[in-house]
Amino acid sequence: MILFKIMRSSLVRRKVRLVVSTLALAFSVMLLLTLVHIDAVVHRYAKHLSASTDLVVGAPAQSSHLVLYSLFGIGTPPPDLPSDIYNNLRDNPEVSRAVAVSVRESHRGFVVTGVTSGYFDMLHLNTEAGDADGSTGLPSFSDRLSVLIGSNVATSLKYKEGELLTVAAGFMPSYEDEYQTRFVIQQILPATGTTIDDTILVPIEGLTFARAQHGLAASNIISYIMVKLHNRQALLAMQQVFSRQAGAPVEVAIPAVELQLLTDYEEMINTVMMAMIAIISALALVMVFFNLSASFAERRQELELLRMVGARPIQIASLTLAEPVGQVIVAIIIGTLSYFIACAGLHYFFPAMIGLELSLQQVSWLLLVFMAGFSFACLPAWKIYAVSRRI
Amino acid sequence: MEDIGKKDNGIDISALEQSHQNSEILNIPQLQIRPGETICLQGENGSGKTSLLRVMAGLGKNCKGSVSVLGQNLASIKYQELERLRADYIGFVFQYYRLVPYLSAFDNIMLPCHFSARRRREAIGRAAAKHIDVPSVGQRKDSAIMQKVSEDAFRLIRKLSLKDPSRLSKNASDYSAGQQQRFAIARALIGNPRLVLVDEPASAMDTKGKRAVYELILNECRETGATLVCTTHDDMSDMGFDRYLDMGELNLAKEPEIR
Ligand SMILES: Nc1ncnc2c1ncn2[C@@H]1O[C@H](COP(=O)(O)OP(=O)(O)OP(=O)(O)O)[C@@H](O)[C@H]1O
Numbered sequence: 020m021i022l023f024k025i026m027r028s029s030l031v032r033r034k035v036r037l038v039v040s041t042l043a044l045a046f047s048v049m050l051l052l053t054l055v056h057i058d059a060v061v062h063r064y065a066k067h068l069s070a071s072t073d074l075v076v077g078a079p080a081q082s083s084h085l086v087l088y089s090l091f092g093i094g095t096p097p098p099d100l101p102s103d104i105y106n107n108l109r110d111n112p113e114v115s116r117a118v119a120v121s122v123r124e125s126h127r128g129f130v131v132t133g134v135t136s137g138y139f140d141m142l143h144l145n146t147e148a149g150d151a152d153g154s155t156g157l158p159s160f161s162d163r164l165s166v167l168i169g170s171n172v173a174t175s176l177k178y179k180e181g182e183l184l185t186v187a188a189g190f191m192p193s194y195e196d197e198y199q200t201r202f203v204i205q206q207i208l209p210a211t212g213t214t215i216d217d218t219i220l221v222p223i224e225g226l227t228f229a230r231a232q233h234g235l236a237a238s239n240i241i242s243y244i245m246v247k248l249h250n251r252q253a254l255l256a257m258q259q260v261f262s263r264q265a266g267a268p269v270e271v272a273i274p275a276v277e278l279q280l281l282t283d284y285e286e287m288i289n290t291v292m293m294a295m296i297a298i299i300s301a302l303a304l305v306m307v308f309f310n311l312s313a314s315f316a317e318r319r320q321e322l323e324l325l326r327m328v329g330a331r332p333i334q335i336a337s338l339t340l341a342e343p344v345g346q347v348i349v350a351i352i353i354g355t356l357s358y359f360i361a362c363a364g365l366h367y368f369f370p371a372m373i374g375l376e377l378s379l380q381q382v383s384w385l386l387l388v389f390m391a392g393f394s395f396a397c398l399p400a401w402k403i404y405a406v407s408r409r410i
Numbered sequence: 411m412e413d414i415g416k417k418d419n420g421i422d423i424s425a426l427e428q429s430h431q432n433s434e435i436l437n438i439p440q441l442q443i444r445p446g447e448t449i450c451l452q453g454e455n456g457s458g459k460t461s462l463l464r465v466m467a468g469l470g471k472n473c474k475g476s477v478s479v480l481g482q483n484l485a486s487i488k489y490q491e492l493e494r495l496r497a498d499y500i501g502f503v504f505q506y507y508r509l510v511p512y513l514s515a516f517d518n519i520m521l522p523c524h525f526s527a528r529r530r531r532e533a534i535g536r537a538a539a540k541h542i543d544v545p546s547v548g549q550r551k552d553s554a555i556m557q558k559v560s561e562d563a564f565r566l567i568r569k570l571s572l573k574d575p576s577r578l579s580k581n582a583s584d585y586s587a588g589q590q591q592r593f594a595i596a597r598a599l600i601g602n603p604r605l606v607l608v609d610e611p612a613s614a615m616d617t618k619g620k621r622a623v624y625e626l627i628l629n630e631c632r633e634t635g636a637t638l639v640c641t642t643h644d645d646m647s648d649m650g651f652d653r654y655l656d657m658g659e660l661n662l663a664k665e666p667e668i669r
C-alpha cells in the first residue's frame with residue numbers, strides 16, 4: 020500500500036528525532052506506572068499495618084522509633100520493658116489482643132524474636148500486604164522450646180526442621196553469653212518478603228526459661244507490646260490509660276499516626292515525581308508535535324503533488340495522524356514492558372512491589388497519556404487536512 | 411465522471427482573470443484547445459505560464475472567468491469530481507517540486523496508479539499493446555495488478571532512455587536533476603491521462619536528451635489522443651507541436667513591476 024510506504028519513508032527520514040522522542044515518552048510512561056504502583060503499595064501496606072496494630076507499648080523512647088522497629092524492623096531494638104506490664108495490659112477489657120515481643124537474643128547473626136502466641140495473627144495481617152499466598156493456615160508453636168525460622172535463615176544456615184539450636188544474649192555475643200537450653204526447629208516459615216524471613220521466632224516463655232537456666236536475674240523482660248483494641252474509637256483514650264496504668268514509665272505509640280507521617284512524606288515525594296513526569300511527558304509530546312509541524316511550509320508542494328495524483332485529504336491527514344499516534348502507542352508499549360521489567364527487578368529487593376498486571380488506576384493513566392498524545396497529534400493532522408482540502 | 415475521457419472536450423477558457431494582492435497575474439480573454447491538440451506554451455519569465463497550467467489543473471486561486479477542462483467547469487465542479495478529474499485524467503509535471511523525494515523513483519512513477527483505478531486499467535491495457543479496457547482489473551490494487559501496471563512504467567522508462575530500469579529503487583532525491591525530470595514525465599504519462607500538463611519538463615536536460623524527451627511526450631499524447639500543454643524556454647519550433655502560443659500575446663495582464 021502506497022500510503023504505508025509514504026509513511027514509512029517519511030518516518031525513516033526523521034528517525035533519530037523520532038526514536039529520541041519515543042524513548043523519552045516511553046521512559047515517562049514507565050516512571051508514571053512505577054510511581055502509581057509504589058503509591059498504591061505504600062498506602063495499602065500502611066493501611067494494613069495500622070489496621071493490624073492499634074498501639075505499640077514500649078519503654079520510654081521516640082514513638083516513631085517504636086513503630087519503625089516493631090512494624091518494619093528498622094532501627095535498633097527499644098530498651099527493655101518488665102513483662103508484668105504485658106500481663107496488666109492483656110487483661111484490660113478494651114484489649115482484643117496483645118502480643119509481647121522480646122528482641123534481645125541472637126543466633127549466629129540472626130535476630131531471635133521472642134513472641135507470645137497471638138503474634139501469628141498479627142503476623143498474618145502484616146505479611147498479607149506483601150504476600151499473596153500467606154493465607155494458608157497460621158503457624159503456631161507446639162512447645163515452648165520449639166522455634167520457627169524464617170526462610171532466609173534456613174537457606175543461609177542450611178537448617179532443616181527437627182534440628183537443634185541454641186541462642187545467645189545480645190547481638191554480638193561472646194562465648195559465655197550462650198544459653199544452654201536447646202530449641203528444636205519446628206518449622207521453616209515460607210518466604211514472606213518481610214523481616215520475618217531473617218528472624219528466628221521463639222515462644223517468649225521458652226526464652227524466659229532459657230534466661231533463667233543461664234542464671235540471668237532479669238529473665239522476665241520484653242522489648243515492646245503490640246496491642247489490638249476491640250474498638251479503634253478508644254485509641255486515644257487507651258493511649259492515656261496505658262501510660263497511667265503501666266506502673267512504670269512507658270511510651271505508647273499509635274502506628275496509624277506514625278504511618279500517616281510516612282505516607283505524607285511518600286505523597287510529597289510522589290507529587291514532586293509526578294510533576295517531573297508531567298514535564299518529561301510534555302516535552303516528549305512537544306517533540307512529537309514539532310517533528311511533524313516544523314516542516315509545514317516545505318510540505319506545501321509535497322501536498323500539492325500528492326493531491327494532483329489523487330491522494331485524498333483524509334488519506335494525507337491520516338498519514339500525519341498515524342505517525343505520532345503510532346509513536347505514542349509504541350512508547351506506551353515499551354514503557355509498560357520496561358515497567359514490568361523494573362517491577363520484576365524491584366520485587367527482588369522489595370517483595371511488596373509485586374505486580375505483573377496493571378491496576379485500573381494505571382490503565383487510566385495510560386489512557387490519559389494516549390489521549391494527550393492523540394490530541395497533540397490531531398493538531399498538525401487537522402492543519403494538513405485543512406490545507407490539503409483547499410488544494 | 412467515467413464519460414469524461416470519451417467526450418470530445420479539450421480546454422475552454424474565457425475571460426480568465428487571476429490576481430494576487432492587487433497585482434494581476436493572468437488576464438486571458440479567450441483560449442480554446444481542441445481535444446488531442448498539442449500546445450507549446452512559450453514566453454519570458456514571469457509571463458504567467460506556470461500560473462496558467464495551475465489554473466488548468468484546478469490549483470489556481472482567486473480566479474475569475476470560466477475555465478472548462480475536459481468538459482468540466484472548474485468554477486462549479488464538485489470537490490470530489492475535481493479530485494477524480496485530476497487522479498484519472500490529468501498527468502502533470504510541476505516546474506519545481508516534481509517528485510516525492512523520499513519515495514523511490516519507481517514508486518513515484520507508479521503514484522497515479524495507486525490512486526486511480528482508471529489509470530491502472532489503462533496502463534495494463536497499454537502494456538498489453540492494445541487499446542482495450544480491462545474490466546477484470548476493476549478496483550483491485552493487489553501486487554499482481556501492480557505488477558502488470560509496472561510493465562507500462564518500464565516501457566516509458568526505456569523510452570525515456572534511462573539506462574537501468576531495474577535499479578529505480580533509490581530515493582527520487584538521489585537522482586540527477588535530468589533523471590528526476592524523466593521520472594516525472596513517466597509519472598505524468600502513465601495510465602493514459604486525457605490531459606497532460608508539463609511545466610518545463612526538460613530544463614535540466616542536455617540538448618540531445620531534450621529533443622528525445624519532447625518527442626516521447628508528443629508521441630505518447632498523439633498515440634493516446636491526449637491533449638498536451640507544455641511550457642518551455644527552448645526553441646521547439648521544429649518539434650511539430652500542433653500550435654505554438656506566446657504567453658506575451660495571450661496574457662493581457664498588465665506588466666508586473668519586476669521582470
Ligand atoms: N504564489 C504566488 N504569489 C504571488 N505571485 C505569484 C505567485 N506565483 C506567481 N506569481 C506571479 O505571477 C507572475 C507569473 O508567474 P509564473 O510563475 O506563472 O511565470 P512563468 O511564466 O512560469 O515564469 P518562469 O518562466 O520563470 O517559470 C509572476 O509575476 C509572479 O510574480
Ligand SMILES: [Mg+2]
Nearest residue numbers: 459460505609
Ligand atoms: Mg514557470
